[in-house]
Amino acid sequence: MNDGWRTQRAEPVQVGDAAGVARPPQTRTERRRERERQERLRRRGRLAFATIVVAFVVVIAGIAYPMRHTLGLSRLFGGQSTADWSSGSTGPQLIVHITGTNNSDFAQTLVDAGVVRSAGAFNDAAGDQPISAGFYELNKHMSASDCVKLLTDPARTHRVGMLSVPPGAQLDDKHGIDDKVTQGILSMISDATAYTLNGTPHRVTVDALVKAAAAASTADLQIPDWATTAVQAKTGDHRRIEGLIAPGSWDQVDPQASPTAILASLISASAAKFQAEGLLDVSTAGAAKLDPYEALVSASVVEREVNQAAYYPKVARVILNRLARKQRLEMDSTVNYTAAVTNIDVAGENLSKPTDWNTYVKYGLPATPIGAVGSDALAATEAPEPGPWLYFVTIDKSGTTLFTSQFSVHEHNRELACANKLLTTGCK
Structure with a gap:
């Protein structure tokens, strides 16, 4: 009968039995192992697919790269367009x-x-x-x-938009006794802003810069807080911003900006430079009796009085010693600042001309700095060399300068300058 055959087919086959036919896992452990096996199979599949994709990309890139200029395929895989205009044919x-x-x-x-x-x-x-x-x-x-x-x-x-301001440079052009003209900072700025567009010349004029320096508000000129009071006191005189533009290479002057904006950018950048060089810490330095603006004024005199940086710390000390004694500074550089013709051998009516800068007439410091203050002169003013000196004179064309605390010795030193034909005023 067939009943026995049907009974034999209906009996379940055990995992691992002689028939070799698998059955669904029944226990928890068997189910876990089956999930792990399936996950391994899926990972192998994904890895194989990724390998095929990478190989395809490499092949296509190898074909496309040599053709990037001729077929415009440079944007493929993040490249840049290389479209270009024809040489010699330009617009405005x-x-x-x-x-x-x-x-x-x-x-x-x-x-x-x-x-x-x-x-x-x-x-x-x-x-x-x-x-x-x-x-x-x-x-x-x-x-x-x-x-x-x-x-x-x-x-x-x-x-x-490029200019280079040397240490000691002044705002205005200066005429020397030798008929040479030293270009001023305002002329440098005007030259830096000169350009021609489509046949039309443009530049910011010196007159426009003078007007802005004299009349613009301290806020618009970005005058630093430590200089605001002194600058406001000289409103109407463009020299009130003297010394606030530091020496250095300024290569980002916008030639299309307004005169006020141009000056403001230079003054603001210069203030940051002065701060980095310790000007705002002057109260804790050797020049403790000078505030930052006064220190800048003093340093400008140091800059103009001698031509060798090695003497700066001693000149800075002479200025402080004279100020402490309430003795006039009597610095030739302050006379030359307002003179129509500058001369190292200062003489005549220039010595007695009453100006806010002539320290042969007025006591104390000049009303403003008398030039652009370099790093060496500023450092010397912040930390002047200790000493009793009250007088100094440069005695030869090489710049040799002698210092003393005795007026009689100073007179003798001046005669050396006279003998070397460096001075004629007051010589025997």
Whole structure:
């Protein structure tokens, strides 16, 4: 009968029995092991798929890279467009402020300004060539290579907004006894802002800078707090900002800004420089009786009195010693500050001319600094050399300077200067 056969097929087969047919796991342990086995199978599948995808990408990239310039595939996998304008065909001129820290930053600025067509073209043309941030006179729709040539030109013929202020420089041009003219800071600024766009010349004039310096508010000029009272006291006189523009290379002057904004940017940056050099800590330094503005004024006299930095600390001490004794400073540099013609051998009516700067007539410091204060002169004023000196005189053209606390010795030292033809006034 067939009943026995049906009974035999209906009986369950045990895992691992001789028939070798698996059954669903029944115990908790068996179910856990089965889940782990399935997860291993899934991981192997994902890994195999990822391997295939990576291999495909590598193959496609290998094909696309050599064709990036001809087929426009440079954007594939994060590349840049290398579209470019034709060389020699340009649009109107413009002033561009190139900002950033590297050529890729500069490229984006130039693209945004419409100068070059793509960052990729500019980066290809620039390579590793050093390019400086700053203001440039350029054209729209320049080829990347033409643009790079202008930006890297050693003569900097297309660079604007740059000036270099030497220590001791004064706001106004100065005429010397030798008929030479020393360019002033305001003239330097005017030259730095000169450019030509589409045949029309532009510049910020010296007269416009003078008016801004004399009349703009201390807030608009960004005068630091420690100088505000003194500057406000001389409102109407452009020399009130003398000394507040520090020496150094200023290469980010916006030639299209207003005269007030230009002066404000230089004054603000200079104030930060002075602070970094310890000017605001002067009350804890050797010149404890001078506030920061007075220290700047004193340092400007130190800067102009001698031409060797080694003497600065002694000159700074002479100024402090005379101020402590309520003795007039009688510094020739303060007379020359307002003289129509400067002369190391100060004589005549200039000595007795009553001005706010002539320390042969007035007691105390000049009304303002008398020039741009360099780091060495400022450091000497902040920490002057200890000593009793009250007098000094430069005795030869090499700058040799003698110091003394005795007037009779000073008179003898002056005769040495007379003998060397450096001085004629008061010589025997």
